[in-house]
Structure formats: structure tokens, C-alpha cells
Amino acid sequence: MLEDLYIEATKNCPEIKSENGEMKISGKCYPENSRKFFDPLLAALEGGNGNLREVSIQIDYINSSSTLMLIKLLKKLKSNLDEIIINWITEIDDEEMEQIGQEVEEIVGHELRFRKI
Amino acid sequence: MSGNGNSAMLVCSNTYEDIYGNYQNVADKEIVSQHFGEFSQALVNEISTKVEENMLESGDKKGTVKKMFSVLVEGLQNIRIHGEKDKEGNQTSFMIIGRDEDEYLVTFGNLIKQDFSETLDERLKDLNDLDEAEVKSLYMDVLTNGIISNKGGAGLGFITMVMKSKNKLKYNVAPIDNDLACFSVEVKIDRVKKKE
Numbered sequence: 026m027l028e029d030l031y032i033e034a035t036k037n038c039p040e041i042k043s044e045n046g047e048m049k050i051s052g053k054c055y056p057e058n059s060r061k062f063f064d065p066l067l068a069a070l071e072g073g074n075g076n077l078r079e080v081s082i083q084i085d086y087i088n089s090s091s092t093l094m095l096i097k098l099l100k101k102l103k104s105n106l107d108e109i110i111i112n113w114i115t116e117i118d119d120e121e122m123e124q125i126g127q128e129v130e131e132i133v134g135h136e137l138r139f140r141k142i
Numbered sequence: 143m144s145g146n147g148n149s150a151m152l153v154c155s156n157t158y159e160d161i162y163g164n165y166q167n168v169a170d171k172e173i174v175s176q177h178f179g180e181f182s183q184a185l186v187n188e189i190s191t192k193v194e195e196n197m198l199e200s201g202d203k204k205g206t207v208k209k210m211f212s213v214l215v216e217g218l219q220n221i222r223i224h225g226e227k228d229k230e231g232n233q234t235s236f237m238i239i240g241r242d243e244d245e246y247l248v249t250f251g252n253l254i255k256q257d258f259s260e261t262l263d264e265r266l267k268d269l270n271d272l273d274e275a276e277v278k279s280l281y282m283d284v285l286t287n288g289i290i291s292n293k294g295g296a297g298l299g300f301i302t303m304v305m306k307s308k309n310k311l312k313y314n315v316a317p318i319d320n321d322l323a324c325f326s327v328e329v330k331i332d333r334v335k336k337k338e
Contacts (some may be wrong), residue, residue, distance in 0.1 A: 089298035
């Protein structure tokens with residue numbers, strides 16, 4: 026199921042695309058009920074990461090409850106596969122999202138690969 | 143005390159008018175956006191996106207725009223998740239954004255249970271007593287150990303507002319009757335403009 030997952034973006038939820046071992050999460054992420062959005066993803070990871078080896082996150086804006094859920098998601102991915110690669114992609118002048126990336130890195134306890142575009 | 147649902151509407155509407163008048167006439171602010179009544183999820187998305195566009199057009203730096211977006215989404219989702227309803231079933235609430243050259247002021251208002259006002263007051267007083275590093279450490283702590291309620295909130299709304307704005311919250315509780323009160327909270331966001 027995780028191998029080739031596709032969830033279309035909405036006004037306040039990001040696109041999620043998973044293929045060839047890489048999952049990409051991109052767009053705005055501020056659903057009012059963050060559990061409704063993230064719980065199915067967490068449930069899908071219960072049995073392991075499948076062939077997922079890399080996650081790329083390129084989010085322009087995230088609300089606080091989704092930040093919490095994203096951390097849970099990354100912790101789960103890491104506990105399934107310790108050498109998972111996590112890319113944190115931000116626009117060059119987006120200090121806010123870069124800072125959130127640093128906070129996420131600290132809490133997940135896993136080095137993120139920061140990239141600016 | 144009158145027992146009809148309109149007393150809640152009246153107190154909220156008076157609070158809203160007072161703040162609106164104060165922004166316009168006393169603080170000499172330009173009103174960027176305002177709404178009185180209920181907030182649908184679609185309206186929350188619409189307001190956040192419109193204010194973002196308006197700020198970018200007005201020359202605000204991306205950092206200020208992102209801080210505002212954050213404060214707005216947290217504030218409006220707070221209202222929708224926690225705002226009480228009046229006796230007629232309306233989740234009466236409001237939002238006003240004013241600005242001048244130096245700052246943005248954002249006020250959110252919603253109904254709360256009268257018997258919750260003391261708890262809320264203590265919580266916000268404690269939050270306002272923290273310095274910047276303490277706010278950050280509280281935020282990290284909730285993110286690390288926090289759980290999300292069934293409504294989807296993490297209890298991070300006010301903490302995020304203080305952290306992003308780096309300013310204290312100004313708040314007020316106007317009693318309505320034995321059951322309800324009108325709570326309003328103001329966040330100040332300092333303005334950083336793009337260099338020409």
C-alpha cells in the first residue's frame with residue numbers, strides 16, 4: 026500500500042506521493058483535525074516501511090498540531106528503518122520552515138538533510 | 143441576568159465594536175480583515191490565504207507573512223475547536239486585523255464557559271510570565287510528549303502565537319451570564335518590510 030501511494034493536495038493538506046522507495050510530502054499542511062489526516066498514514070506504517078528508504082518534505086506552512094503528527098510519522102519511519110533518509114526542503118528565504126525543520130530534527134533524533142531551493 | 147441567547151451575541155458584538163473602533167480611531171490602524179459571526183473551515187482557509195496575498199502585495203517580508211499565517215490559523219482553529227455556542231446554537235466569534243507601518247494587531251474573540259475563565263486566565267498568565275527561551279522549551283516539550291485530542295487540537299495554539307510573534311498576549315474576559323463569557327485575545331506582530 027505504501028509502495029505507490031498518492032494523496033491529492035487540498036487547500037490545507039499536502040500532496041503525498043510515494044514511488045520507487047521515496048515518499049514526497051509537499052504543499053501546505055494545516056488541517057483542522059490533524060489526526061484525521063495523519064492517522065491513516067501511521068496505520069499504514071504499522072507493518073513496516075515497505076520499500077521506503079527516503080522521505081522528502083517540502084512544506085510551505087504547517088500548523089502546530091500537524092507538526093506534532095508529522096513528528097510521530099517520522100519517528101515511526103525511523104523506528105521501522107534506522108537508516109531512513111529524511112530531506113527537509115525549504116525556499117531560500119523561508120527561515121520559519123527551516124527553523125521548524127531544526128525543531129523536528131531535534132525531537133525525532135535523526136539527522137535531516139536540509140536543502141534550499 | 144437575561145436568559146436568552148442574544149445576550150451572548152450582544153456582549154460579543156459590543157466587544158467587537160469596541161476593538162474595531164479602537165483600532166480605527168485610537169490606534170490609527172488600517173483594518174486589513176475582519177469577521178463577526180461563525181467561522182466555517184472554508185472561511186478560515188479563505189481569510190488566511192487572502193491576508194497572505196494582501197501582505198505580500200503590501201511589501202511585508204516573507205518571515206512576517208509566515209508569522210501572521212501561523213497566528214491566524216492557530217487563532218481561527220482555536221475558535222472553531224474550543225469556541226462555545228450560545229443558547230441558539232451559534233458559535234459566535236470574531237476576528238479583526240489592523241496594521242500600521244510598524245505592526246499588525248490581531249484580535250480573536252469567542253465564547254467560553256464562565257467557569258473556565260479562571261483556568262484560562264491562569265494558563266495565559268503563566269504563559270506571559272515565560273521568557274523567550276522558556277516558551278521555546280515549553281513548545282518543544284509539548285511537541286515531544288503531546289497528544290492530540292479527538293477534535294484534532296494539540297493545545298499548542300497560544301504557545302505557538304507567543305513563540306511566533308515573540309510578544310505577550312493581551313486578553314480580556316467579558317462576563318455574559320452565569321454560563322458564558324466572551325473571551326478575546328490580541329497578538330502583536332512586528333512588521334519587517336522588504337528592502338526596496
